[in-house]
Amino acid sequence: MEIAAPLRLRVDRDALTANWQALDRLSGAAACGAAVKANGYGLGAVLVARTLALAGCRDFFVSNWAEAVALAPLGLTVSVLHGLRAEDVAVARAGIARPVLGTAEQVARWRESGGGACDVMVDTGMNRLGVSVEAVREGLLDGLAVETLLSHLACADEDVPMNARQQAAFASLAGRVVARRMSLANSAGIALGADYHFDLTRPGLALYGGVPRADMAGLLRQVAYPEAQILQRRRVPAGETVGYNATWTAPVDTEVATLNLGYADGYRRALSGRGAARAADGVRLPVLGRVSMDMVAIDVSARPDLAEGDWLAMDYDLAAASAVSGVSQYELLTGLGQRFGRQSVE
Template sequence: MSNAGETVLEIDLKALEHNYQYLKTKIKSNTKFLGVVKAFAYGSDSVAIAKKLEALGADYLAVAYTSEGVALREAGIKMPILVLHPQQISFATMIEKSLEPSLYSLAIFTAFIETANKLGESEYPIHLKFNTGLNRIGFEKKDIDLIVDHLKQNNAIALRSIFSHLAASEDLEEKAFTLRQIHRFEEISKDLETKLGYMPLRHLLNTSGIINYANAQYDMVRSGIGIYGFGNEASEDKKLRPVASLKTIISQIHTIEAKDTVGYNRAFTAEKTTVTATLPLGHADGLGRQYGNKVGQVLIHGKLAPIIGNVCMDMVMIDITDIPCKEGDEVIVFGKENTADWLATSANTISYELLTGISQRVKRIYIE
């Protein structure tokens, strides 16, 4: 599909389906699948992705914040939605929209119980996040006695799942650390089950965990970057298909002479006669300044063109001296071949940052 003369983010829903089905082959048929659609579905379109995952039969969605879940409910998404990092101020809204909180500290746990009681709830589903080594948010094993007391004393809530998050599941040099995390989660699970009298759903694995530690899949797995086409290692990337492609066009072509400069702060100086193209895309669209000055490259007619000078807010300049092209021609910033991971690596960052940074002013178009 052509970008029809503007900067667009092309979202390939067939690629999403391929990735979902591929990741499902890594787990047992009865293991539930949670698709992570936070941050506008990793910079794409959370509503379109959520609707597709719902149609594919995924069991859960996850967002980071309540407002993201509200947007999905208002778009008609009916499936269960886990809110990974809710704040106390949004608890009443969560309940109103049937969003399920991840509770990660005693303060946030008791505050949610108070809200649920105040609103007259009965067995409202909650999830408990345990810290097993990432040291970001989460309960500790020592909190279990108090957690169990609260659960037994309050019928306003019902424990739907417990989970944790692996810190380095993509790095096999950190295998010993990951196995320790899995062991800690196992200990927490058993202690909670003994004291509670039943075992809730358990989930631990992220995308790299699904690929590298499938024996720890428990009752559900969570995939974010994987469903968008990246497996955090080259061999897996080949089996997945990038969902998002960022495309733009050439607005204007210039021929400049030796010693002429390009862009703000005159950051590029031509060593010889040089042909440049200006693109309608800049750091306000998500192409950060770190990609300037020949760090990043874009694709025109199958050939790579380096970004020259500083990336501007709404424009970027590239060197097309050796590439036959004309104004209006399509430029691929990242896509199926020169992927977001490839471009991000050139600037010493990760695909997650590049993808989630794509501005909402970039038009989204869809391939079904």
């Protein structure tokens, strides 16, 4: 029996498309790909990839092979950022995606399995994934069919000298590897300018309405809209408290709605007393007291028409929610849970 979810996550496909198009323009002569790992940053990888493919995106990036398998029916060009474990060889040989090889062992494993088109990650200073610049210069990749040589910026959201050092280290490999393309810039890296674009950019957060750098704020539109149903409406008398640990006391008689939403759904406890919902006419309805596991209380005094069973959209502009909660935009987005029924709108 299918039961309608009391939570829904509206995904604005027009906004998603507009964000990719804006990033594509900002990428200049470079192609603009899309990171759709973590289930499309929580919005649904198939929905996101299909939408962006229709917009013109041709390169997609996931973290692991299970994510690649989920996208396989779409017939897209997919790269698997976490490379090639021994357990992944069979699915990689099926040709549904390219491995992004990140260690000498992975390079050897790919060669031994029969080789073929692959991508390679080079570490230019982040010290996370990738083969060393020196190993590439010494011939580690010689004879390998490298489609895209990648690296990743550690601090692109800041104006720091490390950005230029990484760019220079990566640029020094041009011509040292027989690779069709080079790719360095993530969302924030795109805004650093043409020297960082190379042949292919790989935005993630910015596609989904996150703002990785302040100078990109006017460029991007909100994509994700969490919505929850009202479980109950009540009047809380002046002097009474709401929620765990009684952190909020009603200064006057207050109309309070309890929503079917909590931190188990990714609506973070850090938004206690700081977050808000929005009525259909845009009126802000503040969160009262502590966010609990499955419920949150909202002041609905300004909206006497709202009742049990009605829906409210949470105020979930990522940059603003991050600023008030101290939680990163990435966590706010990817943490949205599986209890949401995901709906696309245009």
